[in-house]
Structures are given as structure tokens and as C-alpha cells.
Ligand SMILES: [Zn+2]
């Protein structure tokens with residue numbers, strides 16, 4: 299048995315929102331909700347899911363702005379790594395910098411920690427702290443699936459020029475925490491299409507083998 303997952307491509311920055319669900323208990327987690335929260339709410343209702351968790355890979359506006367609306371509609375405890383708390387506290391200012399409207403943070407913030415295992419019904423995800431794109435960036439691992447936020451993309455990596463970003467840190471996170479997971483692990487990023495650890499370990503032009511040869 300594994301986590302079922304629904305992928306929604308939402309908003310002007312092609313953000314991915316993932317709804318992970320235990321197929322036995324129908325308990326669910328929403329991973330990142332920035333734009334168009336009504337589309338997330340509709341999937342939850344149509345699938346008859348019980349949202350227990352709202353998990354953020356990091357606290358950039360495009361991943362958080364819709365969380366409060368999802369929480370008010372379908373519930374769920376909100377979780378974020380504490381190193382991204384300063385970003386959450388400046389949610390509306392972050393949005394304004396990119397011309398987006400003000401947004402409210404979710405109610406009651408719970409702290410994610412590296413190595414923590416979070417149950418979703420009869421399944422669970424493990425938290426991997428992968429700073430570099432932002433100080434509190436995390437990935438969620440379950441079996442051979444990884445929800446990677448803006449840490450690793452198909453053929454790219456998260457930008458490191460925003461406050462708290464560091465290329466050296468991001469490269470270390472990806473090399474030591476992600477590339478060691480095994481080539482068969484499927485990667486579901488915060489933007490754009492899915493990929494695999496194997497493909498990125500070889501071909502990623504920023505952090506893969508190819509980057510070292512260039
Ligand atoms: Zn981001």
C-alpha cells in the first residue's frame with residue numbers, strides 16, 4: 299500500500315500542489331498551496347478526503363499563500379520548518395515584492411524537524427531538512443517518492459539569490475541528502491514536471507555529474 303497522490307498545477311508560476319492520501323483511511327496531507335486554493339479544496343471534497351496535515355516545503359509566498367484558505371475550508375494542522383518562520387512572518391511583504399496580493403498565514407504553526415516521521419493514515423512521510431533555497435527548506439520522503447519543493451527540479455535547482463539562500467548549502471543538501479536516496483526515487487518538485495534522482499544525479503546542469511564535467 300502506498301500514498302495516493304493528486305497533482306495540481308496552479309497559478310502564474312506553475313506551482314505544484316500535491317494532495318497525498320492514505321488509500322485505506324482517506325486521511326490526507328496537502329503539500330504546498332499557493333495560488334488557486336479553491337482548486338485544492340475541490341479535489342479534497344471530490345475525493346472524499348479528510349485533511350489532517352498542511353505541510354509546507356518552505357515559506358515562499360507561492361507555496362504558502364493559499365494554505366489559510368485551504369485550512370479554513372477543510373482543516374488540517376499546519377507544519378513548517380522553524381528556520382523559515384521569518385519568511386512566514388513576512389508573507390504579505392514577500393508577495394508585494396512580486397506584485398501579488400496580501401495573504402494571511404495559516405493558524406497555529408507546528409515545527410517540522412529533520413528525521414521526523416509524520417503519519418498520514420496508515421502511511422507516513424519522513425522530513426529531510428535541505429536548506430539552500432531557503433533556510434528552512436525541507437523535502438518529504440515516502441517509499442520511493444520525494445516531494446522536493448524548490449530544492450530540486452527536473453533539469454534545474456531552486457534559486458539561491460533570495461534572502462537566506464545559498465548555492466553552496468543547496469548543493470550540499472542535494473548531494474548529501476537527495477542523491478544518496480537511490481536513483482529510482484521519483485522526485486515531485488514545487489514547479490514543473492516530475493523527474494528521478496538518477497536522472498538529476500547524472501544530467502542536472504547545476505548539481506549533477508554533468509555540472510562537474512562542464
Ligand atoms: Zn521557493
Ligand SMILES: [Zn+2]
Nearest residue numbers: 358360448488
Ligand atoms: Zn516556488
